[in-house]
Amino acid sequence: MEAREEVVEAVKEVLKKLKLKPQVEIERTIEEPPSYKMGDLACSVSFPLGKLKRKSPREFAEKILANIKKPKSCSKVKLAGAYVNFFFKKDLFMGSVLKEAVKTDYGQNLPQEEKVMVEYSQANTHKAFHIGHLRGTSLGESLSRILRQSGYEVVQANYPGDVGAHVAKVLWCYRKFHEGEVPRESKGEWLGKLYTEACEKIEQYPDYKKEVEEVLRNLEDESDGDLMQLWNETKQWSINDFNKIYEDLDAHFDVWFFESQMEKPGKEIVQELLKEKIAKKSDGAIIINMEKPEKLGIFLILRSDGTALYSTKDLALAKTKFEDYGIDKSIYITGSEQRLHFQQLFNVLKKMKFKNADKCKHIPYDLVTLASGKMSSREGTSILYSEMKNRMFEKALEEVMLRNPDIDPRMQRKIALDISLGAMKFQMLNIGNNKTIFFDWERSLEFEGETGPYLQYATVRSMHILEDVKKFPDPAKVDMKVPNDEEYEIIKHLSKFPMAVREASKNYRPDIIANYSIHLAEKFNAFYAQHPVLKETDKDVRKARILLVQSVYNTLGRCLYLLGIRIPERM
Numbered sequence: 261m262e263a264r265e266e267v268v269e270a271v272k273e274v275l276k277k278l279k280l281k282p283q284v285e286i287e288r289t290i291e292e293p294p295s296y297k298m299g300d301l302a303c304s305v306s307f308p309l310g311k312l313k314r315k316s317p318r319e320f321a322e323k324i325l326a327n328i329k330k331p332k333s334c335s336k337v338k339l340a341g342a343y344v345n346f347f348f349k350k351d352l353f354m355g356s357v358l359k360e361a362v363k364t365d366y367g368q369n370l371p372q373e374e375k376v377m378v379e380y381s382q383a384n385t386h387k388a389f390h391i392g393h394l395r396g397t398s399l400g401e402s403l404s405r406i407l408r409q410s411g412y413e414v415v416q417a418n419y420p421g422d423v424g425a426h427v428a429k430v431l432w433c434y435r436k437f438h439e440g441e442v443p444r445e446s447k448g449e450w451l452g453k454l455y456t457e458a459c460e461k462i463e464q465y466p467d468y469k470k471e472v473e474e475v476l477r478n479l480e481d482e483s484d485g486d487l488m489q490l491w492n493e494t495k496q497w498s499i500n501d502f503n504k505i506y507e508d509l510d511a512h513f514d515v516w517f518f519e520s521q522m523e524k525p526g527k528e529i530v531q532e533l534l535k536e537k538i539a540k541k542s543d544g545a546i547i548i549n550m551e552k553p554e555k556l557g558i559f560l561i562l563r564s565d566g567t568a569l570y571s572t573k574d575l576a577l578a579k580t581k582f583e584d585y586g587i588d589k590s591i592y593i594t595g596s597e598q599r600l601h602f603q604q605l606f607n608v609l610k611k612m613k614f615k616n617a618d619k620c621k622h623i624p625y626d627l628v629t630l631a632s633g634k635m636s637s638r639e640g641t642s643i644l645y646s647e648m649k650n651r652m653f654e655k656a657l658e659e660v661m662l663r664n665p666d667i668d669p670r671m672q673r674k675i676a677l678d679i680s681l682g683a684m685k686f687q688m689l690n691i692g693n694n695k696t697i698f699f700d701w702e703r704s705l706e707f708e709g710e711t712g713p714y715l716q717y718a719t720v721r722s723m724h725i726l727e728d729v730k731k732f733p734d735p736a737k738v739d740m741k742v743p744n745d746e747e748y749e750i751i752k753h754l755s756k757f758p759m760a761v762r763e764a765s766k767n768y769r770p771d772i773i774a775n776y777s778i779h780l781a782e783k784f785n786a787f788y789a790q791h792p793v794l795k796e797t798d799k800d801v802r803k804a805r806i807l808l809v810q811s812v813y814n815t816l817g818r819c820l821y822l823l824g825i826r827i828p829e830r831m
Contacts, residue, residue: 261758263353264290266331267301267346274328275305280320282308296748299338299345300353306342317342350748354740357755358804361811362735367761367818369411373588377415377581378404380593381511384421385498386430388452389505389645391628391699392595398688399625400593401511401824402770409822410765415585418513419577420502422495423520424570426455428476431490433458436471448501449646451494473565480523480567505645508681510824515585522573522580529575529612530562538611548608559604574605575612582616589619591768596624596694623768625693643699652680655705656713664830671829678828679713680705685825686712690774707831710778717831718781719820722813724830725793732810733803740804746787747808753780757815761822770823777819784812 271286282289282305289305306324310317321342328344330337335349360366380400383393400416408414421427433454434441443450462468478484479491506513530546533539539548544564550556561571581590592602602622609617630643657676664672683704690710691697707713743751757776764772793809796802820827 261755262356263331263333263348263755264301264759266333267303270328270331271303271305271324271344274324277327278323280309283312284308292752293340293343293345296752298340300334300348300752301346302340303344303346304342306344310342350743351740353755354743354748354751355735355738357751358738358740358807358811359735361754361757361815362807364814366811366814367758368409369758369762369765372411372413375413375415375585375587376407376589376591377417377585377587378407378591378593379417379419379517379581380404381506381513382419382421382594383498383502384424384426385448385495386422386427386451387455387498388449389502391643391645391648394509394645394648394684395625395628395688395697396593396595397506397509397511398685398824399623399693399770401509402689402773402822403591403593403623403768405822405824406761406764406770406773409761409818412765415514415587416512417515417517417581419517419519420499421570422498422518423479423523423568425472425476427491428472428479429458429462430454431479431487431494432468432472432475433461434490434494435475435487437461446501446646447494447497448499449644451498452644476567477565508649508677509685510826517577517580519570519573522576523568525576525580526568526572526574527562529579530572533561533608533612536612538608548604548611550604550607554607556600556604556607559608561608570601571605574601575608578605578609578614578616578620582619589621590616591621591623593623593625596626598622599624621768623693626696628688628697628699630699648684648699649680651701652684652705653677655701656680656683659705659707660831667830675828675830678826679716679831682712682716682820682825682828684712685823686715686774689770689823690778692769692771712825713831715777715781715816715820716825716828718784719813719816719827720829720831721788722784722809722816723827725809726806726813728794729806733807735807738803738807739800741800743804744791746783746790747805750780750783750787750808750812753783754811754815757818764822773819773822777816777823780812780816780819784816 268286268290275282286305289303291302291304293299293302306317306320309320318341321339321344324344325337325339328337331346333348333353334346336347338345338347378400381393381397383389404414404416430451438454462472475487478487482488530539533548534546539546539561545560546562548559548561550559559571560569563569578590581587599622606617606620609620653676656679657673660672660676660679687697687699687704704711705713707717760772760776764770791805793805794802796805817827
């Protein structure tokens with residue numbers, strides 16, 4: 261990163277000297293050539309200059325080469341067509357990268373001033389946790405870790421929906437058809453089945469709808485003591501299930517908000533919006549018209565019967581976050597189907613003159629689907645987390661027993677769990693959050709290609725090499741000789757890790773870390789397949805390679821941590 265900055269500054273200085281002002285950021289013109297033999301970095305600023313001045317880009321490249329001051333980190337600067345290519349001093353570059361990469365805090369940014377709250381997961385009580393929730397939870401946990409790695413103070417928050425129409429349907433169904441039933445295990449998941457049953461019965465017998473509406477009103481005004489007791493008991497069933505899942509996923513929350521806590525303050529905000537004439541009544545309901553000029557449609561903030569909606573409670577939640585937790589930014593990670601909702605919500609916060617309205621950001625993620633198509637908890641077609649976990653675990657256990665038949669069965673199961681969870685999480689994080697995931701059971705558990713197990717395998721392989729090292733070399737005393745291609749490819753990639761962290765943090769994209777880690781694993785495996793480490797006869801080369809493996813293990817381990825994936829003891 262320092263070498264890149266030196267190149268950027270050198271280019272800026274020469275352009276200033278030549279009185280050339282390209283209409284582009286210099287940083288964006290610095291790229292990496294296809295092969296390091298062509299140079300370590302290439303500058304393409306001559307192309308926008310040529311277009312601007314209507315001259316040959318080569319002409320500008322030649323002027324830049326003739327006048328540029330060679331950066332300290334570079335051995336030479338050459339032209340390749342209209343590109344200005346920079347070649348690093350390899351011994352200096354290798355030594356500086358590996359001395360940093362072996363440190364446990366490699367890639368850690370300096371402390372930032374902002375305190376950020378990341379709200380994610382939000383699995384509703386009285387419903388089962390499905391693979392859509394798995395994506396949101398994996399994304400939120402990973403992003404929280406990346407932001408913390410980038411120097412931010414992070415508050416991790418969960419906001420389950422514990423009231424509303426879905427809860428009323430479940431409690432109505434329980435009272436009417438399952439009074440007194442208590443399942444032995446997976447009680448929260450069982451409530452999800454009641455939700456599907458309730459939806460089916462209401463569709464079959466529309467008169468039931470009035471009974472459900474009464475339950476919803478009683479929930480909001482807390483007028484039915486027995487109902488409230490049932491609600492509290494069943495809500496805890498769901499939370500207990502969720503906590504077991506979060507333990508599996510290594511997901512951590514500093515604060516839990518609940519929708520039920522936001523109803524009363526949300527309704528008070530609605531009344532304020534009415535007084536200020538930001539909102540108005542329409543057929544008994546309370547709405548905010550944002551059709552013009554915002555083109556955001558009608559935002560319903562209170563039903564005609566006086567019951568609250570997501571919008572009612574989200575208004576209160578936004579204020580609570582900033583006022584009670586002293587945060588500087590609030591990030592919401594939810595499904596992409598809520599994109600319009602958050603556009604409307606943030607616009608209302610601005611209308612309210614909420615001073616932190618511009619500090620709220622929505623990170624939407626798209627669907628997770630299978631070959632059979634879209635999932636729906638209403639129709640009972642969701643793939644549940646428990647189903648996915650069990651199926652993946654069974655397949656992983658078969659592979660572990662085949663590869664490690666002699667180890668303790670408990671260890672086999674632990675390794676299989678780490679691999680199956682790693683496979684699930686990686687497939688949730690390996691592509692951008694704005695793209696649909698077509699989950700592939702078989703592919704996700706393969707030990708080759710872009711999968712969690714492949715990444716874990718490379719990490720475990722590097723770990724096992726280091727286990728046999730009797731004495732680790734001092735990075736300051738290692739003689740970095742001219743590397744082979746595979747070694748230099750690894751070192752070049754290791755040098756990019758701090759930039760990958762910074763980019764992932766800046767753009768809220770854990771897939772950048774996932775992609776980076778796969779390429780590092782590929783380069784390490786290519787190196788290991790061709791070159792010995794501990795059996796290398798040249799003492800200096802052996803020390804350098806041990807240092808290289810240390811750096812790979814440290815960086816891959818950090819990548820896995822940022823993705824929320826555990827390192828198995830063996831594969």
